[in-house]
Amino acid sequence: MKRSTGIGKYMRLDRFPTIWCAGCGNGQVVGALLRAIDTLELPQDKVVLVSGIGCSARASGYLDFNTFHTTHGRPVAFATGVKLANPDLHVLVLSGDGDTTAIGGNHFIHAARRNIGIKLFIFNNGIYGMTGGQCSPLTAHACNATTAPNGNMDTPFDICELGKAAGATYVARGATYSPVRLEAMMTDALRHDGFAVIDCVTQCPTYFGRMNKMSSAAEMLQWQKERTITLERTASLPAHAVKDKIITGVFRSERKPEYTALYHNFRQQFGKDKDHV
Amino acid sequence: MFKKEIRFSGSGGQGIILAAVILADAAVQAGFYAVQTQSYGPEARGGASKAEVIFSDQPVDYPKVSTPDIFLALSAEAYAKYCHDLKHNGIIVLEETLLTPHCAADTLKFPVFATARKTGKEITANMVLLGILSSLLIDFLPKALLEQAINERVPSGTTEINLLAFNYGYALS
Amino acid sequence: MIKQRKLMQGNEACVFGALYAGLNFFAGYPITPSTEIAETLARKLPAIGGNFIQMEDEIASIAACIGASLAGAKAMTATSGPGFSLMQENIGYAIMTEIPCVVVNVQRLGPSTGGPTAPAQGDVMQARWGTHGDHEMVVLTPAGVEEVFTLTVKAFNIAETLRTPVILLMDEVIAHLREGASPPEAGELLVVARKEPKESPAEYLPFKPQDDLVPVPASFGTGYRYHVTGLYHDEAGFPTGNPEKIDRLVRRLKHKIILHQEKFLFYEEYLTNDADIILISYGASARSAKAAVNDARAVGISVGLLRLITLWPFPSTAVSRICANASVVITAEMNLGQIYAEVCRVLDSAQRTLSVTHVDGTLIAPQKILAAIKEAAK
Incomplete structure (x- = not known):
């Protein structure tokens, strides 16, 4: 397989520098994605990047594709319209954990249920960065946030379990401390014919780090590394060693008819309107 | 100006809206200006509902029936709720088994449900009612146009039984 | 005696008008009294190679329409008050991003769940100002089944020409009304296609x-x-x-x-030329208003009807011109005076104005409007 050489061609360099802070993991997630796109040589004119609102959602503006920066929580719903209207397009959603699992949770599970060929990349930093450090549905229990000053009471979602339960046919989790694995998953996801979701664990040193006693990106990546464990390794470990760990790997990769293809067949089959009106 | 105002009433699921739609369809085919409206509650089955048709040789502005020329009811509840403002010389058509106190003396009572059952399906009561109505309107609306509208508007595969019920109803009055 | 007509429901006419205008994408969520539009399109769109999708809510429905439109489709959604409320943020998005689409709002009685099958016209101001920020809105409101068809076509044309969402504001009576209609033949009405850039x-x-x-x-x-x-x-x-x-x-x-x-400030005048009293109404209310005008004329009252078809932008010039010689201007609407306030804003303050309001969940009756006309004629 071809290995990615240069990804600068996918960037709108005149839009740089980005609004992202030093040490932010969004660039690492985007870098992995662009290398995956390059590996598969997806034509730029046929790639649509849809994003919602939040730090990660700004990624679309920096990248040279058809880019669609929509409203908070709704990128998957906008993407559904794009994909259905033109199934030939590669429709990718770049979204944050607040965007997809709080305000947009419903759209996420319904797109997964339909198995529509949208690829959803969730930049999961466990915090609302754009608005200044509030807790999200993916903020770990007991972690601090501006709206959880004494530690988060809530239990976070597990995106992969949620995606699987909802019917997504490709489900994986990667992390920025291991960008090569993340890129490989993204390549898989882009090749997948159906709804794919990748939980991309990333770091926000400015808000999450500072409020949780980690002042640098390096410390956060170290923390990430200590907390994560690969799916393959869990098999040989006792249950207590896996408890509270973030498991990375591919949780599901299966073939099932994709929604727009199903709809195409449906039209062939029921395309004759027999009703009088 | 020629104008007829018809109000059907019954409970949800009896098909009175369909009966009204078929009447309006036939009236349009006859060259009249016709409007059809309905009023119903949240119940898909049961409750009281009404469906109205006005047909005239002039455009109809206000589309609701104000003073019915003919009022038809298939349920006592609907009768109580919707039988009002009848025109002088207006006609009331009722299913004969309904327990309706204070019923006007000149009310026309028909065995609508019993007649429908003769087709094998009591659900065709709405078509029996339409048949009765057809005979009452025969001077203005050709029976064949109603039959044609039934043919076009009832679910496919049920045309025959609906036409049968319609003709049973027509023969009743 | 009349041009060949067929019995058609308001919601059906909306579907046929949309298809005539080139609709090939519909995303929606069921809600009374708009549901027949979705149900009919679920059958019709696959037959012409178009897309129908039932989304998880109204927010997603309008989002999918905007996405599809950006991918080249002619898109529409249809809803009623509660769903229209949910759509507001993304309607603003379509305004800001200049993505054409048509939003049908079949009004029912509000606020809140209100009355699903109860006629009302309470969303007039919401259609104008429902989304946040300064903006202009195009809102059209039909009063008959055939007009639902033609206005739906016009709504698409305006959306394409101006690159903006257009609201077709119906009410329960018009949406569920069946009446004889003779829809235009193919080629009879203008259909505006999506403009494509010429530059490299x-x-x-x-x-x-x-x-x-x-x-x-x-x-x-x-x-x-x-x-x-x-x-x-x-x-x-x-x-x-x-x-x-x-x-x-x-x-x-x-x-x-x-x-x-x-180009799209539509209205209709009825017996306004010599009228001493002008009645202003729209949608289903205007049908009752017209009946009231006829009844009032029959007893010798000089009254005429100005029926608004475009509600927004408000046809201020036409309203002030047509009402200029009237001594009294009456508005009749199924809300608590939403257009009345606008009429007062554009009229000469010396003119006497009256507001007939109606919010009981029934269609306003001609008698109620006639009573106001008689009062004004005193």
């Missing part, structure tokens, strides 16, 4: 206005890669913090509609 991608600016103040954003996938955002943006489509560019954008989004409004 290298020199292309997606949000650069043409002489008509309207830009030509390309459909995604056609080789013009650009950025679409709900943030303030420059002509290239990218976010900007430049106050001058921001000001220019917000003003242009309004002015592009004002500039063209004369």
